[in-house]
Amino acid sequence: MILPQIFHDWFDRQGWQPHPHQLALLAAKGDSLLIAPTGGGKTLAGFLPSLVELAPVEGPDGYLENREERRGLHTLYVSPLKALTADIARNLGRPVAELGLDIRIEDRTGDTGSAQRRRQRVDPPHVLLTTPESLALMLSYPEAPAIFGGLRRVVLDELHALAESKRGDQLMLGLARLRALSPGVRVTGLSATVEDPQALAGFMAGAAPVEIVEPDPGPDPDIAMLPTAAPAPWAGGGGHYAIPEVLAAVREARTTIIFINTRAQAELFFQALWAANDENLPIGLHHGSLAREQRARVEAAMAAGELRAVVATGSLDLGIDWGAVDLVIQVGAPKNVKRLVQRIGRANHRYNAPSKARIVPANRFEQIECVAALQAVTARDLDGDPRGPGPLDVLCQHILLTACAAPFDADALFAEVVTAGPYRGLSRADFDACLDFAATGGYALRAYDRWQRLMLRDGLWRLRDPRAARLLRMNVGTIVEAEMLKVRMRGRGGAPLGEVEEAFAASLTPGDSFLIGGRVVRMDSLRDMVIQVTPDASQQPKIAVFSGVKLAMSTQLAHRVQAMIGDPVQHTALPKDTRDWLGLQARVSRLPEPGLLLSETFPHAGLWHFAIYGFAGRNALQTLGLLLTREMEEEGLGPLGFLSTDYALLVWSLDPVRDPAPLIDAARLRAGLGDWLGENAVMKRTFRNVAVVAGLIQRNMPGARKSGRQATFSSDILYDTLRKYDPDHLMLRVTADEAGRGLVDFGRIEEMLARSPRREHRVLERVSPLAAPLLLEVGRVPIRGEGRERLAQIEADALMREAGLVA
Amino acid sequence: MSYGFDFHGLQLQARGSGALWWPDGRWLIVADLHLGKSERMARRGGPLLPPYEGLATLDRLGAEIAALDPVAVVSLGDGFDDMAAVQALDAQVALRLAALAQGRDWVWIGGNHDPAAPLGMPGRALDSLSLGQVALRHQAGQGPDISGHYHPAVRLAGERRRAFLLGADHLILPAFGAYTGGLICDDPVLAALVPRGLAIACGTRPVVMPLGLAARPRRGWR
Incomplete structure (x- = not known):
């Protein structure tokens, strides 16, 4: 297909040239996959073939005439974000109007009203913009063959992001349906830079192979650490030490996105930024736990060019094309080289201009990770694990x-x-x-x-x-959220502020204050699953913990980090304060190094902690955590919980680990694999997700938990019951498969032990420099054992004494 | 493992399993078995839950009966998830129930889910029962009484546990059935019935804690 004259004229009027990759997609005979950073007219490239097919053609007499009259759905566009569909509808509206095309474009998401949905089922538009969930829903209606029977094109936006989760699996099943309903439909995938384009092409392919279009990536990005006057703190901190430099960088740029890894850290950073924002630079906050209204307001202000910066989490990793973004600041370690490259690409909205990005490590450990990640970006060494089979x-x-x-x-x-x-x-x-x-x-x-x-x-x-x-x-969809409670300002029709996890809400009592949407509020009441609050900045707020958003460091990056720590020659690449920190670790304990497995025991906050530096990736260390706590339970050490990061495992217990050697014996650990792995909280969490997706249990409906509290029971009970009475059931197999992907098989632990023939254990008086960041990590896994029984007794006894009673 | 206490002259023991034991009369009292729950949900077009909750519930009840050898077993209402569930009860579960009831008095007190006598099941059906001056009924009424219905639970050491609530007028039992949720004891309905007293949390060992205090749970590193 070639670009008709009216399109050439339109490009001319914009002062643009069609990009080669836009023409390449137009010329593609079958399915195609465009891999390019944000910007560069990627979305237009995806839609251009549809617009050309829907445009009038020049007849033999020289006049434009419509092709055979087009009725019904021509193009289906699927994006992971609802917000993106609305954005595309707006952006596409302009060329369509300017080209004088008679094309109806509508979106269809969970937010679409029921009247419009009904109408769309009878009289679909030419171009329908939707999400994987809404597509699955539409395919479940008896009218599906009528709606999709004449479909010519499918555009899959942000395919790299969809392919990372079960949403992608669901979408591909829907795509198979569409290909069956409308043979010959052509599919175009749009993706950011990925490590394995062939794998992504195979993911979206039907019977015929997919043509990969990969334009020249353009100039190398301008990427570096952001120099700061103050050194990075020992631990945690969320990058607040760099506030003056971040503000200065925002001032110099036109529009900046400041990426932060977790919602809680984003809240804190946003607050600290405003506390120092003497010039009142317009800076917004955007993350997935904010109320939809709040997010929409920030997005609109950003699109209108009214904001100089947005503090955001992964919620802005995708979509919303803001032409003006010319700087990306990543606060905290990027955890994953591919994601870093994709985020850098957000500051690349001018075609062929280098993207500019600065990195702010949150603490000294992250400095090492950041330096390692920068080296990987320069080497164009992207990481990523191959996708497993469809769940x-x-x-x-x-x-x-x-x-x-x-x-x-x-x-x-x-x-x-x-x-x-x-x-x-x-x-x-x-x-x-x-x-x-x-x-x-x-x-x-x-x-x-x-x-x-x-x-x-x-x-x-x-x-x-x-x-x-x-x-x-x-029950449609594959996203299973943690139970969330809405937060609203007090009073009738109080403004919605966002959501917090139920577990966090349970830790609040009226009068407690916490941080949400950049403000400190006091909890007044919890009613009908809504937390009512009033503004109150008088107290030190608690920090809401959102467990669902933790990024995992890629194993490739973890190994780069380990190599850097273990090789003093490479320390010269690190900032002075980080070298000092590693030096301190070497003095008070010692440095881990290749071939050596270091562990430490120290007291903290009234409990004993045991840290082991395995650098085996979060998943393998999580498995190790599950097995190790079992051994500790057997030894009577009263383990209460553990958490795993990509480089270390931390276990806390009532009694200390004095000699880890017998505990971390490979044969002994392997012996524990069977039962203990089945009974732990990680498996139960996985089971809940699987059971909801498969339709074994109903997703909690809005309001369903409002009154019938006795009627609802935990999915843990179903899990335990199945394990006891029907151990071969499909849901348990699927749970084990999925956990196997998350927990990784035992082989990785054995590999880690084999890789580290030397063991060294240090008993310390307090937290070691290397262990300090672990204490601030989220994602703790509780252990239900003797330790928790003892703790429950201690807690209940304390309450009884407080009440003047004797237990 | 049990916790012994006095309730209006009755010496009672709250068992870690969630059952109540009256040693003087050798009575075992349990609330809210909800047998047939998975069948009822399936019948009503809901999800097809693992159909093993009857066996799971009776396995636990059977362990208590084996340990205590009661003269009488009292189901404090909602023994069945509805009356149709009685007829549809899985044959294996019905056999198990018959075996457990063999040689002892078995009383089904009516609940809101099972208001009528469960036909074909062992034992007898009553609306309520008296133990001295204490009434045994499904839902707390004029005290002193022992009841079920609310499925009480507490939060303790970062987790939710089924619990007995012991107040001046009411003793409320946790639900014994496998597929039952819980209502946290500070819910207004429960706080009105037992404004002050003790909660006895179920578990390997029952754990006693005060109710109706302004005390805040201890916070910290868990």
Whole structure:
């Protein structure tokens, strides 16, 4: 396909030239994947073929005439963000109007009103902008073949981000459906820079291969550490020491995005920034726990060019094209080289201009990580783990939603599912197990023959009770959030501020103050699952902990860091204060080095702590944590919990670990794998996600928890029951598979032990320099054992004494 | 493991399992078994939960019966998740129940989920029962009484545990059934019934804590 004259004219009027990659996508014969940093007209590139196909053509008499009249859906655009669909609708509206095209563009997300949704099912627009969840929902309606039957093109935006989660698996199953409903539909993927373009192409491919379009990446980014007057603190700190330099950099740039890894840190940094913002530079805050209204306001101000900077978490990793961003500041270690490169790309909205980025390590350990990451960026050495096969819980949901649309034939559905990239290797046995689960629950005890969800009749599987479709559709999607409570200003219709995790809310009592949306508020009451607050800056606030947003450092980066710490020659690349810090660690304890496994025992906050520096990645160290605490439980040390980071494992207990050698014996650890791994909190958390996605338990509906509290019970109970009475059940297998991906197999621990033949243990009087950052990490895993029993008794006794009672 | 106390002249023991033991009469009292819950949810078009909660509940009840050899077992209401669940009860669960009831008095007190007598089940059905001056009923009423219904729970050392609530007029039992949630004891409904007293948290060892104090839970590194 070539670019028609009216498009050339339009480009001329803008003073633009079509980019080579835009023309390349236009010329593509089949499915294609464009891999390019943000900017450079990537979205327009994705839509250009659709606009050309929908544009009028020059007839034999020289006049423009419409191609055969276009009715119905031509192009489906899928993005991971609802906000992005609205943004695209606006951005696309301009060229469409200027080109005089008669094209209807609408979005369709969870926020779309029911009247418009109904209309879209009967009379779809030419271009529909949506999310993977809304697509899955639309495909579950009986009208799906009519809506999508004439579909010509699909644009998948931010495909690299979708491919990182189960949302991508669900989308690919939906895509397989679309390809079946409309043979010949052409699919274009748009992605940021990734380490393995071939793998991403395989992920989105149907029967035919995908053409990869990779334009010249442009000039190398201008990226460096942000020099600061004050040294980075020993630990934690969230980068506040660099506030003056960050403000100065914001002042010099036009628009800056300041990325921070966690929501809590973003809140704190935002507050500290404003405390020093004497010039009142307009600076906003954006993260996923803020109320939608709040986020929309910041996005609008940013789009209008009214903000000089936004403090953001991963919530701004994607989308919203703000042409003016010319500086990215990353506060805290980037954890992952690929993500750093993608974030740097956010300051690249002028084609072929170098992106500018500055990095602010939050503490001295992170300085090492930042230097290692910069070296990796310069070497264009991207990290990333290969994607696993499509998870079966997503397939279970897909089967149920397919039945909502129409009765289906199992053989035909299986044939369709294996055309989806992630499910190419799916066995028929696994498919049948998922079908059995969807139909009967898949239990060894065939209890539900009368109440099957799906029945086989006349060779087709169908819903036993068509009314079940409503419940199934309410459960659509693969994102399972932690239980969140809304936070609102007190009074009728008080302004929504955002959400906090239920576990954090449970730790609040009326009168406590905490930080949200950049302000300190006091908790007044908790009613109907809403926390009512009033502004109150008089107290030191508690910090809300949002456990769901922790980034994991890539193993590649962890190994770079280990090599740097262990090799004094490389210390010269580090700032002086970091060299001093490592020097102090060498004096009070010692430095870990390749071939040596260092561990430390020290008291802190009334409990004993045991740290082990394995540099094996968060997942392997988490597995080690689960196994090690089991051994400690057996030794009667009363372990209470642990946390793992990419470089170390920290366990806290009532009694100290004095000699770790027998505890970290590979054979002994392996012996504990079976039961203990099955009983721990990580597995239960994984099970909950799997069970919700597969439709074993219903997602909590808004308001459903409001009154029927006795009726709801923890998914942990289901997990324990299944383990005891039906250990071979599909959901347990899927949980183990998923945890296996998260927890990583035992091989990595054995590899770590084999890699470190020398062991050294230090007993210290207090926290060591290297251990200090661990104490500030989130993501603690509680251990339910004798230690917790003792602690419960201590706590209850203290309350009894306080009450003047004797237990 | 149990915690012994006096309630209006009755010497009682709160068991870590969530059952109440009256040693003088050798009565074992449990509340809210909710047998047949998974079947009822499936019947009503809900999710197909693991259909093992009956076995799980009776395994735990069976362990208490084996340990204590009670003369009478009292279900304080909501023994079944609804009356239809009685008819649909899994054969294995029904057999198990019959075996447990063998040789002892078994009383089904009616609850809001199972107001009528469970036909075909062992034992007898009553609306309420008296132990001295104390009434045994499903939902707390005119005290002194022993009841269930609310599935009380407490937060202790960072986790949620089922709990007995012991006040001046009311003793409220935790739910014994496997698939049952809990209502935290500071909920207004429970705080009105037991404004002051003790909570006895279930677990390997029952843990006693005060109720109705302004005391704040201890915070810190967990």
